[in-house]
Amino acid sequence: MNQPARLRIDKWLFFARVLKSRTLAGKFVAGGNVRVNSEKIDQPSLSVKPGDVLTISLERRILVLRIVACGHRRGPAPEAQALYDDLTPAPSETQKINAVGQREPGAGRPTKRDRRVIDRFLQSDADD
Structure with a gap:
């Protein structure tokens, strides 16, 4: 056809x-x-x-x-x-890096340890 x-x-x-x-x-x-x-x-x-x-x-x-x-x-x-x-x-390298607080699809909910790491990172940004 x-x-x-x-x-x-x-x-x-x-x-x-x-x-x-x-x-x-x-x-x-x-x-x-x-x-x-x-x-x-x-x-x-x-x-x-x-x-x-x-x-x-x-x-x-x-x-x-x-x-x-x-x-x-x-x-x-x-x-x-x-x-x-x-x-x-x-995609460029900057597009490959996930933004803070975003997790890989299918990774589930963050653990308590993950949350503490995120909070520390966000706190260090606020101090600057």
Whole structure:
């Protein structure tokens, strides 16, 4: 089956598994969270083609994707990953370091010892 030369941006985001549903993709685009070739868009009906570069601002990160193919269905993850090249820059060292008081996901609640260390650190900042 031949792939189309162009595809609506909301369908492409759905096929590439960037968002869970086409409805969410349409609302996401309409919210102004996507740029196509560095131009902000707000129409889910905009057609994209291979070679376009998408900048997508998700909740906690920014994705930069180059469209390789349009696709014709929402397939398994390997098929979806074949639709784009990920150009997202690696996080810098400052972004890798967690802010004070933030813990690794899944680490559970802080222990009493952890809380004391955090309190000491915050107290030393207040003294400066």
